[in-house]
Amino acid sequence: MRALAVAGALAMTLCASADASELRGPARFCGYSPIIDLLPGEKITTLEGGIHGGSFRWEGAFGSLNVRGIGWAGRPDGEIVEPPTDTKAGRFAQRKVNGRYEVAIWNGSHGAAYFNSARPLTARQIEAIKRVSLFEEGQTPSDCSLRTVFSWD
Numbered sequence: 001m002r003a004l005a006v007a008g009a010l011a012m013t014l015c016a017s018a019d020a021s022e023l024r025g026p027a028r029f030c031g032y033s034p035i036i037d038l039l040p041g042e043k044i045t046t047l048e049g050g051i052h053g054g055s056f057r058w059e060g061a062f063g064s065l066n067v068r069g070i071g072w073a074g075r076p077d078g079e080i081v082e083p084p085t086d087t088k089a090g091r092f093a094q095r096k097v098n099g100r101y102e103v104a105i106w107n108g109s110h111g112a113a114y115f116n117s118a119r120p121l122t123a124r125q126i127e128a129i130k131r132v133s134l135f136e137e138g139q140t141p142s143d144c145s146l147r148t149v150f151s152w153d
Contacts, residue, residue: 021045021046022043022044022045023038023043023044023045023046023146024038024042024043024044025037025038025039025040025041025042025043025060026038026039026040026042027145027146028143028144028145028146029044029144029146029147030135030141030144030146030147030148031044031046031054031056031069031146031147031148032049032053032054032055032056032068032069032070032071032113032148033053033069033070033071033073033111033112033113033134033135033136034067034069034113034132034133034134035132035133035134035135035141035144036058036131036132037131038060038146039060039061041060041061042058042059042060042061043058043059043060044056044057044058044059044146045057045059046148047066049148052070052071052072052073052137053068053069053070053071053072053073054068054069054148055067055068055069056069056148058115058128060128061124062122062124062125062127062128063117063122063124063125064117065115065116065117065121065125065128065129066115066116066117067113067114067115067116068113068114068116069111069112069113069114069134070111070112070113070114071110071111071135071136071137072110072136072137073106073110073111073112073136074110074112075106075112076092076104076105076106076112076114077092077095077104078092078093078095078104079092079093080092080093081093083108084106084107084108088133089105089106089107089111089113089132089133089134090105090106090107090108091103091104091105091126091129091130092104092105092106094120094121094126097116100116100117100118101116101117101118101119101120101121102114102115102116103115103116103121103125103126103129105129105132105134106134107133107134107135107136109136110136110137111134111135111136112134113132113134115129
């Protein structure tokens with residue numbers, strides 16, 4: 001019986017740990033390079049992180065997108081459909097990469113993010129992507145109540 005109680009407590013701990021990677025809106029999320037003002041009902045689930053970037057899942061009324069942000073990136077491949085400005089990331093045309101559909105954004109310098117899905121991105125998903133701004137390594141965006149932090153641990 002004691003073993004069952006220990007197993008139950010361990011299972012509850014593991015479930016609680018999984019929830020720790022979910023970040024919910026409304027709030028400003030700053031992670032890996034993307035800055036997203038999450039709307040009520042939207043959430044971020046962190047997936048992987050590294051020295052120059054990481055990945056997360058962004059979910060909301062628009063559906064779900066896997067996002068890879070890079071804080072020290074070069075220009076993404078493909079055709080620019082909206083060039084970057086001083087206040088807005090440039091957006092690249094949707095293309096199929098490794099069997100998934102992808103849209104990239106780029107700040108014109110070193111910040112980039114790639115949004116992908118198994119199906120072609122919808123107009124609602126493209127509109128959500130247009131809300132995203134970018135920062136790059138060495139910059140500290142302001143008003144971030146939710147963020148990812150690099151750690152060597």
